[in-house]
Amino acid sequence: MKHYQKILIYGYGNPGRQDDGLGPLVAASIEKRADEFPGVEWDSNYQLNIEDAMNIRDYDAVIFADASLDCHEPFELYRLQPAKEITFTTHAMSAESVLALGQDIYGENPECYMLAIRGYEWEMGFEKLSDRAAANLDMALDFLVSLLTDDSPNAFADAVEASKAIKI
Amino acid sequence: MGRKITIEPVTRVEGHGKVTIQLDPQNNVTDSRLHIVEFRGFERFVQGRPYWEAPVLVQRLCGICPVSHHLAAAKALDVIVGVGPDGLTPTGEKMRRLMHYGQTFQSHALHFFHLVSPDLLFGIDSDPATRNVIGVAMEHPDLAVQGVMMRKFGQEIIRATAGKKIHGTGAIPGGINKNLSIEERDEFLKGADPLNIDKMIAWSQGAVDFFKDFHSKNSDMLDNFAAFPSNHLSLVRKDGSLDLYHGVLRAVDSEGKKILDDVDYQDYLQYIGEEVKDWSYMKFPYLKSLGKRDGWYTVGPLARLNTCDFIDTPLAQKEFEAYKAYTNGKPSNASMHMHWARLIETLHAAEKMKDLLNDPDLQGDDRVAKGTKTNEGVGLLEAPRGTLFHHYRINDNDQIEMANLIVSTTNNNEPMNRAVNFVAKQQINGKSEVTEGMLNAVEVAIRAYDPCLSCATHALGKMPLELSLVDADGNVIDQIRK
Numbered sequence: 298m299k300h301y302q303k304i305l306i307y308g309y310g311n312p313g314r315q316d317d318g319l320g321p322l323v324a325a326s327i328e329k330r331a332d333e334f335p336g337v338e339w340d341s342n343y344q345l346n347i348e349d350a351m352n353i354r355d356y357d358a359v360i361f362a363d364a365s366l367d368c369h370e371p372f373e374l375y376r377l378q379p380a381k382e383i384t385f386t387t388h389a390m391s392a393e394s395v396l397a398l399g400q401d402i403y404g405e406n407p408e409c410y411m412l413a414i415r416g417y418e419w420e421m422g423f424e425k426l427s428d429r430a431a432a433n434l435d436m437a438l439d440f441l442v443s444l445l446t447d448d449s450p451n452a453f454a455d456a457v458e459a460s461k462a463i464k465i
Numbered sequence: 466m467g468r469k470i471t472i473e474p475v476t477r478v479e480g481h482g483k484v485t486i487q488l489d490p491q492n493n494v495t496d497s498r499l500h501i502v503e504f505r506g507f508e509r510f511v512q513g514r515p516y517w518e519a520p521v522l523v524q525r526l527c528g529i530c531p532v533s534h535h536l537a538a539a540k541a542l543d544v545i546v547g548v549g550p551d552g553l554t555p556t557g558e559k560m561r562r563l564m565h566y567g568q569t570f571q572s573h574a575l576h577f578f579h580l581v582s583p584d585l586l587f588g589i590d591s592d593p594a595t596r597n598v599i600g601v602a603m604e605h606p607d608l609a610v611q612g613v614m615m616r617k618f619g620q621e622i623i624r625a626t627a628g629k630k631i632h633g634t635g636a637i638p639g640g641i642n643k644n645l646s647i648e649e650r651d652e653f654l655k656g657a658d659p660l661n662i663d664k665m666i667a668w669s670q671g672a673v674d675f676f677k678d679f680h681s682k683n684s685d686m687l688d689n690f691a692a693f694p695s696n697h698l699s700l701v702r703k704d705g706s707l708d709l710y711h712g713v714l715r716a717v718d719s720e721g722k723k724i725l726d727d728v729d730y731q732d733y734l735q736y737i738g739e740e741v742k743d744w745s746y747m748k749f750p751y752l753k754s755l756g757k758r759d760g761w762y763t764v765g766p767l768a769r770l771n772t773c774d775f776i777d778t779p780l781a782q783k784e785f786e787a788y789k790a791y792t793n794g795k796p797s798n799a800s801m802h803m804h805w806a807r808l809i810e811t812l813h814a815a816e817k818m819k820d821l822l823n824d825p826d827l828q829g830d831d832r833v834a835k836g837t838k839t840n841e842g843v844g845l846l847e848a849p850r851g852t853l854f855h856h857y858r859i860n861d862n863d864q865i866e867m868a869n870l871i872v873s874t875t876n877n878n879e880p881m882n883r884a885v886n887f888v889a890k891q892q893i894n895g896k897s898e899v900t901e902g903m904l905n906a907v908e909v910a911i912r913a914y915d916p917c918l919s920c921a922t923h924a925l926g927k928m929p930l931e932l933s934l935v936d937a938d939g940n941v942i943d944q945i946r947k
Contacts, residue, residue: 312631313525321631342630343531347579347598348616381599389529394599401602402609 300450301336301357301408306441307349308341308362316364316416316430323362323412326438327445334445344389350399350406358453359409360441361392364416364430371433372440374460377409410453412437436463484907486889493894497886499878499911500745508868516542516859519868520636523855526870529917532568532623532633533848536561536710537855539636540844544731545859546638547836550711550844556829557640563821564626564635565710565846570665570814571619572849573766573807576915577672578612581804585679589909590902608675611668615811618653618665622818625649640833647828654822662819666780669812673784676808691800691884691910694719696752696761697768698876700847701727705774707785707813709847715772716752716762721796724752730845733854739871749878750871761879764851765914766806771796778820781813800884800913807915848873850915874916884910 306327308320324341327334340352345361353359361377379400380393390398392411399406414437418427426434440463444456487496507526511519519538524531539561543550553561583596586605595603602609620630625645627633635641653662680687698716702708714733716725725736739748740757751760762768776782788797788805797806821827841858851873858867874881888910892903 311525313522340630344529346575346616347613348620351613351617381597397599398602398609398613401599402606402613 300452303356303358304334304337304445305353305356305359305407306337306339306362307353307359308339309344310364311343312424315418315420315425316427317419318424318426319364319414319416319430319434320362322426322434323414323438323441327441330442333442337445345392345395346390347395347398349390349395350402353395353399353407353409354403356407359407360412361409362412362414362437363392365413366416368413368415369461370415370465371463372412372414372437372460374410374412374440374444374457376457377411379406408453410457412441432465484885484911486885486893488893492896494886494889497882497889498744499882499885500747508870511857511865511868513864513866515863516545516857516865517638517863519855519857519865520638521632521634523870524632526872530568530572530848530850531631532564532627533846533853534855535627535633536565536636537844537846537848537853538857539638540711540846541842541855541857542638543844544842545839545857547838548639548834549836550731552834552836553640554829554831554834555826556644556832557834559821559824559826560626560641560644560832561636562710563645563818563827564623566814566817566821567619567622567626569619569709569849570669570811570818571616571623573811573814574612574615574619574672576849577804577808577811578608578615580912580915582608582612584909584912585676585804589905596905611671614659615665615668618660618662621660622653625653637833639835642832644829644832645822645827650822650827653818662815662822666812666815666819669808669815670780673805673808673812676805677787680805687801687805688799691887691913692798693800693883693887694798695763695880695883696724696755697771697796698725698752698762698764699769699772699852700730700845701769701773702777703727706777707769707773707775707781707810709769709810709814711846714845714852717772717796719796719798721771721794724754730854731843733843733845733856737854737871745878747875747878748871750876751879762876763880764873764876765803766810766849767797767800767803768851769847770806770809776809776813778813778816780816781809784809784812800880800910803913803915850874850917851876872917874914877914877916881911881914881916884913 306324308324310317310320312318312321321341324339327337327339377392377396379397381397396406396409414433416430440460444452483500485498486494489495511522514522519542520535523534523538526534540550543553579598583598583601586601587596598609624630627635628643635643655661658664696716696718700708700712701715702712713727714725714730715727717723728736736753737750738753739750741748749761751757752762753760770785770788776785788809844855846853853873854871856869857865860866885907888906892906
């Protein structure tokens with residue numbers, strides 16, 4: 298992991314709604330294996346909001362982890378760019394909007410990526426992932442661990458390309 | 466031929482709203498309805514679970530105000546474990562209050578800086594591409610930074626009192642499971658500028674001043690937009706002070722006459738009913754003494770300032786007096802005054818946090834009170850959006866056998882519908898086309914109540930706002946989407 302000295306893994310979603318908990322489970326998995334990843338920190342929340350524009354500033358790179366309704370199966374890794382996507386009467390922000398706010402306030406952001414993991418079931422009250430989402434999570438975590446332990450300077454760019462070719 | 470206009474934010478899960486506006490052949494509004502798809506399954510889900518799990522489980526209800534549900538459930542369980550609503554230790558109650566005022570502070574700050582200030586700064590009719598918090602950051606970076614920092618401060622208060630951001634465990638039946646260390650306290654009291662409580666108070670005062678200045682230049686709009694007579698309900702402290710954490714239930718009518726005179730909320734079922742309507746998933750609460758037709762009420766910041774007699778912090782009290790002078794001592798029934806009230810409460814929350822942080826009881830070790838267990842309890846508090854009811858009954862195996870929740874947005878169901886109807890008639894009557902401005906006006910009316918529509922599921926996806934014109938045969942003849 299020569300490219301970045303300090304990385305944040307930021308999983309978000311509601312663990313009480315089945316596959317919406319994929320993001321926090323990524324952060325929790327990294328936390329359990331923290332000793333393997335020097336320079337990597339983790340955080341999780343139900344959703345992103347304006348203060349995250351400040352929270353991510355302490356890092357060289359941030360990997361957001363979130364469940365996705367329609368991403369490529371089993372998961373995708375892609376580079377995030379700032380984008381204004383403010384929606385109606387909602388109290389949450391997209392990762393792209395967090396970056397746009399950070400850009401406006403601070404003039405710059407760390408390099409940010411999205412690890413989007415395909416989910417399927419979203420019912421309230423069920424803490425357990427669907428079987429298909431659990432399988433996707435396992436593959437995404439193997440991929441993420443490989444990335445975080447990769448010393449090559451182009452590891453992240455290569456990982457983005459590699460994720461496009463992964464199929465179930 | 467009559468026509469129907471539908472405004473629908475589309476999400477893939479429960480927790481979205483849709484506005485339907487019915488037009489007659491002359492394009493006059495005949496009816497309007499706000500549908501909010503509220504998930505009711507949670508009350509069934511907790512049945513059979515051990516009662517002590519409730520304060521953690523209920524946080525899954527809402528990613529916007531998990532702390533409010535956490536504390537309301539804990540308050541109900543205080544009754545069940547025999548401590549009662551007034552029996553917490555000083556450390557237990559004050560830690561919970563700090564958590565609650567931190568939650569209120571960050572929630573109100575988010576609403577003003579993120580959702581409302583763009584409308585005020587750029588105007589309701591301005592381009593939605595810039596009428597958002599990112600537009601604020603470009604044009605008024607000082608305000609945007611304040612919003613971010615105030616949210617951050619409140620979130621850190623929550624982290625210090627609840628333990629963590631997801632699955633906080635700070636409140637437990639009968640008390641709390643941690644106190645506040647000296648180091649944590651000093652970080653909030655003396656933290657590097659701007660993340661300290663004195664700066665938060667100063668910025669909160671600045672936000673009130675900003676609103677008052679805006680109001681002085683735009684009083685016609687703010688006083689009359691979506692203004693209609695309403696009853697108002699909230700908790701107040703037993704001496705009549707504003708109190709967001711605990712008190713007695715008070716309701717007043719649109720002129721200030723008391724309808725509920727400081728009653729014990731353990732008996733809320735004697736006073737509050739819930740009506741079901743065939744066109745809405747969300748219930749319509751009402752005051753039983755006035756009946757279903759006239760008993761609807763408003764909750765939230767405006768209702769709280771309309772019901773209380775005073776505020777027990779000096780800066781907020783001064784602003785309360787100015788607000789009351791403007792309304793001639795009467796309740797305000799103007800939906801847009803909700804923003805004024807919310808900012809006065811933000812200032813109050815900041816002052817309360819400072820008072821609490823300076824209280825040595827927060828470092829106490831007597832965290833949990835004990836009592837004789839009962840089988841039923843009710844917990845109420847004033848969540849940022851309004852009065853929140855949690856009611857549980859348990860069986861002999863300590864399992865929850867009944868849960869009833871009335872959330873703030875449900876309490877505001879009827880007034881939000883009336884606000885939409887008011888704006889629809891004002892903006893859409895006689896018009897043959899739907900414009901972005903009409904859509905924005907409806908949005909602004911709903912936003913004043915800060916409804917919680919998202920219910921904590923935010924996997925990658927879109928949540929556009931869609932307005933469709935539908936004729937009497939169900940055909941979409943016009944549509945706006947953003």
